[in-house]
Amino acid sequence: MASSSVDMDPDVARKLFVEGATLVLLGVPQGTELGIDCKSWHVGPKFRGVKMIPPGLHFLHYSSVNSPSCGTEIGPKTGLFLTLKPREILLANWDAKEEDLDFSASKNEEEVSKIRANLQELDPHLGPYPYDVMRKWVSLTDRLNEEVATKLQPLSGRICAFSDxxxxxxxxxxxxxxxxxxxxxxxxxxxxxxxxxxxxxxREGTELRFSVIPKKTYPPGASPAEITLCSMDHSYALDMVLEKYYQTQPLNLLGELQFAFVCFLIGNVYEGFEHWKTLLALLCRSEDAMRKHKDLYLGLIAVLYHQLGEIPPDFFVDIVSQNNFLTSTLQDFFQFSSGPGVDSTLRKRAEKFKAHLTKKFRWDFDADLDDCAPVVVELPEGFIVN
Known part of the structure; x- marks a missing residue:
C-alpha cells in the first residue's frame, strides 16, 4: 500500500496521527484491492491498516483475491460506510471463509486497548489516509450524514457489487x-x-434500502386533467417521498442522492446508478416544488456540479446518455427553474450551472432533443473547452 502523495508538515502529521482515527485490519490477504473513500490500493505483505483518518463519514471498500495457485483474480467489490470519531481505533480481522472483514473484535475492549498501547510499533505497517483525494470525497458526501447512510445501508452492513x-x-x-x-x-x-x-x-438483509419512488405521480381519485398535470409536474410524487422519508429534514434527500452515486461510482453497484437516475428525474421534473423548496434545489445544483465533475466525459456516451436521459432531464430542470415564481437566486444559480455544463460537455439544452446522443454545440474555431 503506497503512502499519500501529499507532502505533509511533520507537526501536522504527528497531530493527525494522534487525533485521527485508525483502522486496524489484520490478516487481509496480499493482493487484495482495498480502499477508503476515493482511493484504493493492492495490499502488500506488511499491511495492517490505515491511520490518520479524519473523523467523519467514510466508505471502506475491498475486493478479495484468489490464492496464487488459482491465478490472480479480483472478486466483486464489497463496501461499507463507517463514521469514525477522533482517536477511535476500529479493529477487524479477515474472515478467510467469508472473504470479508469481521469487525466483532472492535467490541472487545481488551483487544482494542492492546492495539492502542502498541500503536507506535504498528505504525510502520499502517498506510496514511489519502489526503490528496480528501477534497473530492468531501464534495461527494457533504450532504450525507451517518443517520442517512445507516438508514440506506443494507441490514447486513455490506454493500455488494453483485446481489446476493x-x-x-x-x-x-x-x-x-x-x-x-x-x-x-x-x-x-x-x-x-x-x-x-x-x-x-x-437474500433478506442484503438489499439497499432506498426510498421508494411512487410509480403513480398523481393522487388517488385524480381527474384526467390532474393526471395530465401531475404527469408533467412530479411535485406531488416528490412531496410524497419527502413526507414519508424526510419530513423533518428534506435536505437529507440530497444525502440519499449522494449515497446512491457513491455506491455506483466507488462501490460498482449498478442499482445505485438506477436509483440516482430515478431520484434525479423526480427532482428535476417537479416544477411546483422548485418554488416551495428553494434550499433543496440550490443544494441539488451544488451536488450535481461535483458529481458530474467526477465522471469522465466518455462515460456519458456509454451509460448516462442512453435514451438521452441526462440531457433531457436537465433540460426540464433548466426550463422549470426559469419559470415564474422561482426564487431569483435559484434562477441565477441554475443559469450559471447550465452555462458550465454547456461549456464542459458541449450540450445545448435549448435545442429540441431527439433520441440520439447529446446535442453538441458548434464552437468558434480555436475555442478551447476545459
Whole structure:
C-alpha cells in the first residue's frame, strides 16, 4: 500500500496521527484491492491498516483475491460506510471463509486497548489516509450524514457489487423438486428457456434500502386533467417521498442522492446508478416544488456540479446518455427553474450551472432533443473547452 502523495508538515502529521482515527485490519490477504473513500490500493505483505483518518463519514471498500495457485483474480467489490470519531481505533480481522472483514473484535475492549498501547510499533505497517483525494470525497458526501447512510445501508452492513440472490422457492423436499418443470428437453424458444429458470430474489438483509419512488405521480381519485398535470409536474410524487422519508429534514434527500452515486461510482453497484437516475428525474421534473423548496434545489445544483465533475466525459456516451436521459432531464430542470415564481437566486444559480455544463460537455439544452446522443454545440474555431 503506497503512502499519500501529499507532502505533509511533520507537526501536522504527528497531530493527525494522534487525533485521527485508525483502522486496524489484520490478516487481509496480499493482493487484495482495498480502499477508503476515493482511493484504493493492492495490499502488500506488511499491511495492517490505515491511520490518520479524519473523523467523519467514510466508505471502506475491498475486493478479495484468489490464492496464487488459482491465478490472480479480483472478486466483486464489497463496501461499507463507517463514521469514525477522533482517536477511535476500529479493529477487524479477515474472515478467510467469508472473504470479508469481521469487525466483532472492535467490541472487545481488551483487544482494542492492546492495539492502542502498541500503536507506535504498528505504525510502520499502517498506510496514511489519502489526503490528496480528501477534497473530492468531501464534495461527494457533504450532504450525507451517518443517520442517512445507516438508514440506506443494507441490514447486513455490506454493500455488494453483485446481489446476493437465492431461489424464491426453497425446494428442500424431493416431492417439491419433482413437481417442477423438467429441463431435460430442448427449449422451443428463448422465452421458454427463461421461464424454466428458477425465480430468484435478493437474500433478506442484503438489499439497499432506498426510498421508494411512487410509480403513480398523481393522487388517488385524480381527474384526467390532474393526471395530465401531475404527469408533467412530479411535485406531488416528490412531496410524497419527502413526507414519508424526510419530513423533518428534506435536505437529507440530497444525502440519499449522494449515497446512491457513491455506491455506483466507488462501490460498482449498478442499482445505485438506477436509483440516482430515478431520484434525479423526480427532482428535476417537479416544477411546483422548485418554488416551495428553494434550499433543496440550490443544494441539488451544488451536488450535481461535483458529481458530474467526477465522471469522465466518455462515460456519458456509454451509460448516462442512453435514451438521452441526462440531457433531457436537465433540460426540464433548466426550463422549470426559469419559470415564474422561482426564487431569483435559484434562477441565477441554475443559469450559471447550465452555462458550465454547456461549456464542459458541449450540450445545448435549448435545442429540441431527439433520441440520439447529446446535442453538441458548434464552437468558434480555436475555442478551447476545459
Amino acid at each position: 440472490v437465492i431461489p424464491e422457492l426453497q425446494l428442500t423436499h424431493t416431492k417439491d423438486r419433482a413437481e417442477q418443470p423438467r429441463n431435460d428437453t430442448a427449449c422451443q424458444s428463448m422465452r421458454e428457456g427463461l421461464d424454466r429458470l428458477p425465480k430468484m430474489k435478493q
